[in-house]
Amino acid sequence: MATHDPWPPASGIRRDPMRSSLGRLAVLIAVAALIAAACGSSTTTTAPSGDATAAPASAGASASADAAASAGPTPITATTTGKPGDVEIVWYCCLGGGDAIEQVEAQQKVAADFNASHPGIHLSFLAVPYAGASDTLAVQLASGNGPDIVGPVGIGGANAFHGQWMDLQPFIDKSGYDMSAFPKATVDLYNVGGEGQTGIPFAVYPSALFYRAKLFKEAGLKEPPHDWGGTYTMPDGSVVPWDWDTAQKVARMLTVDKNGKDATQDGFDPESIVQWGLEPQRDDPRQTGAYFKAGTLVGADGKTAQIPDAWATAWHKFYDGIWTDHVSMTGPQFLDTTLNPDNYPFFTGNVAMSPNYLWATWGIANSGTDWNVAATPSFQGQTTAALNADTFRMLKSTKHPDEAWTVLTYLLDDARQDLLQTYGAMPARPAETEAFFDTFQHSTGDDGKALYPQAIDWNVIKEGVNHADVPNFESYMPNYNKALKLLNTFSTKWQATPGLNLDTEIADLKSQLQAVFDQAGG
Numbered sequence: 001m002a003t004h005d006p007w008p009p010a011s012g013i014r015r016d017p018m019r020s021s022l023g024r025l026a027v028l029i030a031v032a033a034l035i036a037a038a039c040g041s042s043t044t045t046t047a048p049s050g051d052a053t054a055a056p057a058s059a060g061a062s063a064s065a066d067a068a069a070s071a072g073p074t075p076i077t078a079t080t081t082g083k084p085g086d087v088e089i090v091w092y093c094c095l096g097g098g099d100a101i102e103q104v105e106a107q108q109k110v111a112a113d114f115n116a117s118h119p120g121i122h123l124s125f126l127a128v129p130y131a132g133a134s135d136t137l138a139v140q141l142a143s144g145n146g147p148d149i150v151g152p153v154g155i156g157g158a159n160a161f162h163g164q165w166m167d168l169q170p171f172i173d174k175s176g177y178d179m180s181a182f183p184k185a186t187v188d189l190y191n192v193g194g195e196g197q198t199g200i201p202f203a204v205y206p207s208a209l210f211y212r213a214k215l216f217k218e219a220g221l222k223e224p225p226h227d228w229g230g231t232y233t234m235p236d237g238s239v240v241p242w243d244w245d246t247a248q249k250v251a252r253m254l255t256v257d258k259n260g261k262d263a264t265q266d267g268f269d270p271e272s273i274v275q276w277g278l279e280p281q282r283d284d285p286r287q288t289g290a291y292f293k294a295g296t297l298v299g300a301d302g303k304t305a306q307i308p309d310a311w312a313t314a315w316h317k318f319y320d321g322i323w324t325d326h327v328s329m330t331g332p333q334f335l336d337t338t339l340n341p342d343n344y345p346f347f348t349g350n351v352a353m354s355p356n357y358l359w360a361t362w363g364i365a366n367s368g369t370d371w372n373v374a375a376t377p378s379f380q381g382q383t384t385a386a387l388n389a390d391t392f393r394m395l396k397s398t399k400h401p402d403e404a405w406t407v408l409t410y411l412l413d414d415a416r417q418d419l420l421q422t423y424g425a426m427p428a429r430p431a432e433t434e435a436f437f438d439t440f441q442h443s444t445g446d447d448g449k450a451l452y453p454q455a456i457d458w459n460v461i462k463e464g465v466n467h468a469d470v471p472n473f474e475s476y477m478p479n480y481n482k483a484l485k486l487l488n489t490f491s492t493k494w495q496a497t498p499g500l501n502l503d504t505e506i507a508d509l510k511s512q513l514q515a516v517f518d519q520a521g522g
Contacts, residue, residue: 075126075127075128075136076099076101076104076127076128076129077104077108077125077126077127078126079124079125079126080122080124080125081122081124082115082121082122082124083122085120086120086121086122087120087121087122087400087403088122088124088400089121089122089123089124089148089149089398089400089403089404089407090123090124090126090147090148090149091107091111091123091124091125091126091147091148091149091150091151091392091407091411092126092128092133092137092147092149092150092151093107093125093126093127093128093133093150093151093152094127094128094129094130094133094152095130095133095134095137095150095151095152095153095154095157095158095160096130096151096152096153096154096157096390097152097390097423098127098151098152098422098423099127099128099129099130099133102422103422103423104127106418106419106421106422107125107127107419107422108125109418110125110411110415110418110419111123111124111125113415114407114410114414114415118406118410121403121406121407123407126147134157134160137150137161138161141161141164141395141397144397146395146397146398147395147398148394148395148398148399148400148403148404148407149392149393149394149395149398149404149407149408149411150392150393150394150395151202151390151391151392151393151411152202152203152390152391152392152419152423153390153391153392153393154388154389154390154474155189155388155389155472155474155475156474156484158198158199158393159193159474159475159476159477159480160480160481162193162195162476162480163195164395164396164397165195165198165199165393165394165395165396166198166393166394166395166396166398166401166404167195167196167197167198168196168197168198168199168200168394168405168408169196169197171401171405172197172200175405175409177200177409179200181429181430181431182200182201182428182429182430183201183430183465183466185387185465185466185468185470186201186204186387186389186428186465186468187200187201188470189201189387189389189468189470189472190391192470192471192472192475192476193475193476194302198393199391199392199393200391200408200412201389201391201428201429202389202390202391202392202411202412202416202419202420202425202427202428203389203390203391203420203423203425203426203427203428204387204388204389204425204426204427204428204465205357205358205359205387205388205389205390205425205426206357206358206385206387206426206461206462206464206465206468207281207291207355207356207357207358207376207385207386207387207388207461207464208355208356208373208374208375208376208385208460208461208464209224209353209354209355209373209374209375209376209377210346210353210354210355210356210360210364210371210372210373211223211224211352211353211354211371211372211373211374212346212349212351212352212353212368212370212371213370213371213372214370215254215275215352215370216254216352219253219254219262220235221235221250221253221254223372223374224242224247224250224353224374224375225242225374225375226373226374226375226457226459226460227375228375228383228460228463228464228466228467229242229375229378229381229383230242230375232246232250234246234249234250235253241378241381242375242377242378243377243378243379243380244291244292244314244317244377244378244379246377247278247353247377248278248317248321248325248327250277250353251263251276251277251278251321251325251327251328251352251353252264252277252325252326252327253277254275254276254277254278254327254352254353255273255275255276255277255325255326255327255352256273256274256275257269257270257272257273257274258272258273258274259272263277263325263326263327268326270326273326274350275350275351275352276327276328276329276345276350276351276352277327277328277351277352277353278321278327278328278351278352278353278354279328279329279344279345279346279351279353279354280318280321280328280354280355281354281355281356281386282318282334282491282495284473284474284484284487284488284491285311285315285487285488285490285491286311286473286474286487287386287473288311288314288315288318288491289308289310289311289312289314289315289473290311290384290386290469290472290473291314291355291376291377291384291385291386292310292311292313292314292317292379292384293308293310293311293379293380293382293384293469294384294469294470294471294472294473295308295310295311295469295471295473296308296471296475296477297477297483297513298475298476298477298478298517302478303478303517303518303520304514304517305510305511305513305514305517306510307506307509307510310379310380312503312506313379314379315494315502315506316502318494319494319500319502322494322495323498323499329345330495330496331492331495331496332496334495342363343363344356344360344363346360346364346367346371347363347364347366347367348367349367349368349370355376355385355386357386357387357388358426358461359388359424359425362424365445365451365452369452369453369454370454371454372454372456372457373456373457373458373460373461374457374460375460375463375464376464376467383467384467384468384469385464385467385468385469386468386469386472386473387464387465387468387469387472389428389472390423390425391412391428392408392411392412394408426461430462430465433462437458437461437462440452440458441455441456441458477513477517478516478517478520479516479517479519479520482516482519483513483516483517486509486512486513486516487509487513490505490508490509493505
């Protein structure tokens with residue numbers, strides 16, 4: 001393996017910028033439309049034009065000339081050619097992270113190192129900017145000129161190409177690849193949707209409840225528990241489960257208006273809030289539901305729309321948190337850059353609690369030292385922490401599956417520390433997490449100062465992997481991208497419109513999802 005500097009990067013975890021900006025873009029467009037329409041009908045299915053997740057619903061469908069013409073930006077790097085007789089394998093990026101210039105350079109070096117050590121196989125690295133990567137890949141696949149390896153790619157990005165991924169189980173069995181190094185929960189992430197074992201765990205971004213210790217202290221409140229499935233001691237001394245109902249009650253005590261009154265006190269003014277108690281992850285309504293319980297919007301038959309009961313409860317809690325309890329920002333407040341300049345309100349220091357992923361430390365590290373991480377609240381006695389994860393995948397269409405497998409395992413094994421450092425990601429192998437967090441705790445910024453001078457309880461995040469949502473909230477849906485746009489339309493309406501009958505809204509969403517699923521055919 002090539003030598004490398006200690007990881008993670010000195011600047012801390014590097015987020016995938018589209019993960020954080022997608023929700024904001026969707027909210028920006030949809031809220032503006034909703035306000036202009038003065039709370040019009042919820043039947044619209046128009047998606048925000050800035051939706052960066054858009055890709056053809058069927059990657060294998062014929063591509064029109066128009067699609068090819070609009071397939072996206074010019075590649076950052078083009079494929080190269082090896083020696084005569086070499087088997088050519090193309091590694092395609094960037095459906096997820098990987099398109100920053102320093103990442104591209106690091107990935108090119110990984111390809112060069114592979115070529116130097118594997119005569120007879122030539123690995124070409126092809127990087128297409130994120131904004132056009134899905135469309136470009138769809139066109140390549142439709143023309144029969146697709147790549148062999150794709151990555152890094154998350155669950156959602158991969159689902160835009162459902163049915164295109166190679167089942168790796170035969171290769172795992174033949175080579176004796178050791179899958180025991182990974183927790184079952186992360187292995188199972190890549191074995192849903194009827195495609196087989198389409199991935200091997202590589203990079204994970206567990207989630208936890210980020211909180212501001214200073215705000216709890218100012219309110220005379222105990223900090224939230226760090227033990228998963230733990231209890232919480234209320235101000236009156238009563239000990240209660242640390243569940244979402246408790247979190248909402250505590251959040252009201254932590255929500256404060258400009259006159260210093262909290263949301264439990266007479267005279268509290270919800271129009272002049274300066275501090276919010278609980279800001280949920282709002283990039284994807286499926287994610288909001290997954291923090292209550294793992295689930296899917298698709299029935300066991302793979303084509304019937306369903307709304308998990310726990311998700312409906314979570315959406316009610318989210319909606320009431322905005323419009324009734326006033327512990328969370330409204331959509332327009334979320335978009336107000338004076339209140340929320342960096343896409344996540346928690347970064348401002350004016351939000352007490354927020355569930356989020358490890359990659360969110362990119363912004364939190366620069367927003368003070370009074371934060372820590374706690375366990376996410378439970379629901380009906382069960383604790384779930386939504387999980388983001390990236391890996392590399394083989395395409396079914398590869399003409400050289402054995403050689404592609406050789407490349408895949410090189411990226412996952414020999415090059416993994418270089419690549420994990422490049423992407424700023426926690427390793428999926430638990431045996432490597434201790435070293436990762438030890439280095440992470442002592443990482444410094446460009447100015448040489450410690451990013452985390454306080455003692456962060458990283459054990460909470462390590463344990464979060466064991467509470468990952470399986471099936472993952474980004475799991476496959478028929479007509480995936482159109483269904484996702486529909487979800488964003490409804491979610492942004494809820495954030496912008498008080499007084500809705502949410503049961504009616506949810507029933508309407510289910511009906512429209514079914515129509516979108518039916519359009520997928522079969």
